[in-house]
Amino acid sequence: MSDRTLGRRAGELVAAVVVVAAVAVFARRVGPDLSVTVQSALFGLGATLAVVGAAATRFRQGLLFLYAALLAGAVGYAASTHSLRTAGTFAAVGLALVALFGAVYVVEERRYRLRRGEAVAAVVVVAVAGGALVAADLGTSPLTYETTVHDAAEMPADPEQSTAVVVGAATVDNDFVYREQVSFPAARACVFNGTARADVPVLYRAGGSYFPSSVGGNGLIRADMTVLPSQATVESLSATVPVERAEKCPAASDRERIVVVVDE
Secondary structure, three states, X not given: OOHHHHHHHHHHHHHHHHHHHHHHHHHHHOHHHOOHHHHHHHHHXXXXXXXXXXXXXXXXXXXXXXXXXXXXXXXXXXXXXXXXXXXHHHHHHHHHHHHHHHHHHHHHXXXXXXXXXXXXXXXXXXXXXXXXXXXXXXXXXXXXXXXXXXXXXXXXXXXXXXXXXXXXXXXXXXXXXXXXXOOOOOEEEEEEEXXXXXEEEEEEEEOOEXXXXXXXXXXXXXXXXXXXXXXXXXXXXXXXXXXXXXXXOOOOOOOEEEEEEEOO
């Protein structure tokens, strides 16, 4: 192996390490703050860069495998986080398969090659598109949260089956077009039966799930603020218990009540 070839391969290795490190730093520091729409789009843009690299470099097969993985990630993540319904999911999977087999046929079977200038132009277009999506996403704070505590809570009729107690309601309103990640404010409750205190977290239940993860563009989610005290605690309370909101829980109480503390 000549010194020139060795130097070129060393440069390629260094470039690959730099790219992987940059992607890792971006994913760790910026990724969690992005909307799920932009996260899905970035998977797709990454797949585009992989197929461009496959058509422009000698790492054709490896980059085609990366393209397939990123394409599958883009479709899978979008289908799991967006309301595509059955028809939309099948359409997305069908288009992904067409894109996959089309790229493999053109790049691998037909040995299509991009010129250096064409590859650079494609990378610039993808970078600009990705930058615009990320900038638009990070430049907005579209979610508005509201929490309301009820005046009273009804205890479950059969604590052996369920101890869920609804103590309030919450909404998250998204006034932007991207589907955004949901993070309701942390909350906790102190349940007093007149003699003892039980501390329990407040969960947000919406659509049958205690962990709503995202809200669609220009969408609204309504959730029940729910606590799950122990069966013994529920059985020690009256059928209806007053609910209050406070900045912190009192150390003790000589009457039945549920005190809700929301970190806002």
